């Protein structure tokens with residue numbers, strides 16, 4: 639009989655699989671059965687499942703997974719630009735690129751690898767396409783890790799490897815899977831200023847207690863504390879978003895009209911998703927030659943009875 643808890647033989651596993659388009663994906667599994675799937679296309683986390691097999695991230699049934707189109711769902715990475723705040727395509731190019739698995743990543747001393755399944759990906763500026771549209775030399779190292787308790791962590795390190803400074807914005811565009819948009823509330827953004835994309839990025843101050851939803855929302859909350867929570871009453875679960883180096887929080891739900899206009903999203907699917915992103919947008923990050931920036935996002939789930 640197996641003892642309760644984790645048996646000695648069970649170890650975290652990291653496997654390479656392919657999707658229907660032949661794109662490489664990485665499957666992380668922990669000894670309790672929780673899993674995370676990441677695509678090399680965009681370095682995008684596509685799935686995060688509990689040990690019971692419940693999917694915690696939303697992906698549209700109409701998502702287009704053919705590169706270079708980013709998948710509508712999971713956690714696309716917006717880099718080096720957020721939205722249309724710059725001359726690049728919407729949300730920058732990182733989510734459209736094929737990332738590489740990195741066998742010998744630079745040391746990450748703060749990382750405790752015990753009982754974790756993790757993978758290191760890298761995006762470099764070496765291809766002509768990238769340098770033509772964004773003429774800076776960078777390396778973007780991404781470690782995605784799944785812990786024994788099911789927590790998902792993304793650690794990004796962006797390094798300037800050229801002799802000229804550059805600046806960038808970043809967002810982990812996290813599509814949480816929710817029971818119903820009218821059943822959720824977001825806590826941790828009270829009294830903050832935000833830029834409202836629905837009003838030409840005008841600045842407002844959040845008045846209410848917690849954020850609830852009854853129409854389209856497209857905002858960047860500024861200088862938030864490092865923990866934000868998404869409560870889902872119907873599913874009796876709460877997502878905790880812990881972040882470091884990411885002062886801003888994007889909150890996005892397209893509601894019915896915008897959802898209808900998106901070719902890769904079902905008309906009613908907006909009810910079952912909410913994007914809450916750890917981000918650095920209002921004050922872009924400046925990197926001098928040789929400098930490196932680190933940002934960390936940790937997602938966890940709390941179940942209530």
Ligand SMILES: O=P(O)(O)OC[C@H]1O[C@@H](O)[C@H](O)[C@@H](O)[C@@H]1O
Nearest residue numbers: 721728729811835856857888890
């Ligand atoms: O359709 P995309 O490019 O993935 O972007 C989705 C949304 O992302 C949000 O973060 C933006 O603020 C919205 O304006 C945008 O519509």
